[in-house]
Amino acid sequence: MxxxxxxxxxxxxxxxxxxxxxxxxxxxxxxxxxxxxxxxxxxxxxxxxxxxxxxxxxxxxxxxxxxxxxxxxxxxxxxxxxxxxxxxxxxxxxxxxxxxxxxxxxxxxxxxxxxxxxxxxxxxxxxxxxxxxxxxxxxKNDLNEVNFEVVAFACDFSEDSIKAYLKACKLFDAMGSKIHLIYVNLPNDRFKSSIEIERLMVNFFTKADRNLDRMKDVHFVSDYTVEEGILNFSIKMGADLIAVPTHGRKGLSHFFQGSVGEDVANHSTLPVITFKI
Structure with missing residues (x-):
């Protein structure tokens, strides 16, 4: 940087x-x-x-x-x-x-x-x-420290997100940050079973990292909206920073409409960093 x-x-x-x-x-x-x-x-x-x-x-x-x-x-x-x-x-x-x-x-x-x-x-x-x-x-605030030791990275494990994920890993690994990946499971027609999510993860990490080492750092979260799931879990885990891949106008590919990255950045009290897909 x-x-x-x-x-x-x-x-x-x-x-x-x-x-x-x-x-x-x-x-x-x-x-x-x-x-x-x-x-x-x-x-x-x-x-x-x-x-x-x-x-x-x-x-x-x-x-x-x-x-x-x-x-x-x-x-x-x-x-x-x-x-x-x-x-x-x-x-x-x-x-x-x-x-x-x-x-x-x-x-x-x-x-x-x-x-x-x-x-x-x-x-x-x-x-x-x-x-x-x-x-x-x-x-949103005057930050005393910018170490960002604990990072919550929201991910839908789509292949579109791989580029943003790799950029984030490069940045946070250089900073010595611990990355926790968050998958938000939604109700109704967007719900996925654990097996379906795990298949997405295996495909994602195989193509992105060529190994499955980071699967242990993935957390499944159930909530009514993606934004609420990301914000609630980030606070619960004591994250210093939230990271979100975004398409900008299109929103994350997993999601229904709008831009989750923009919404999280707008509403979070924690610092948020977005990575363009």
């Missing part, structure tokens, strides 16, 4: 993300890119009028000044932090910036969203998770 992107909106939660990034950067000798997306009106952005250009330039310079002031903190010392200001507030651009700088991780601060607000507009975090091709770590 050498490069970390942190979207900054000057809120308390974006500072939680920045602090987490700095702690990880110090452990891995990485550099951090602090990204602020400037929200300008369509009129200013699309206008060819000379009168609009000074206004756009004013807001750009103001944003550059504000992010420089925001990054004037003692805890940043010892880490290379590069500020980036983009003109558009388009959340797919976070992934574009990450790709341009060959970043390994995006860290987002989030307070989540619920109820009508979530249904109507979702959250900025969900949009970044949906569009990012690299792992996205979502934090």
């Amino acid at each position: 050498k490069k970390i992107i942190v979207p900054i909106d000057f809120s308390e939660h974006s500072e939680f993300a920045l602090k987490t990034a700095i702690k990880l950067a110090k452990k891995n000798n990485a550099e951090v890119y602090a990204l602020h997306m400037l929200e300008l009106s369509d009129t200013i952005l699309t206008s060819s009028s000379d009168s609009q250009r000074p206004e756009a330039l004013f807001f750009l310079k103001l944003a550059e000044k504000k992010i420089t002031e925001f990054l004037d903190k003692d805890y940043l010392k010892g880490v290379k932090v590069t500020p980036i200001v983009k003109h558009f507030k388009v959340f797919s651009e976070v992934n574009d910036v990450a790709q341009k700088h060959e970043a390994d991780l995006i860290i987002m601060g989030s307070h989540g969203a619920s109820g009508v607000k979530e249904l109507l507009i979702g959250s900025n975090t969900e949009r970044v998770v949906r569009n990012a091709n690299i792992p996205v770590l979502v934090v």
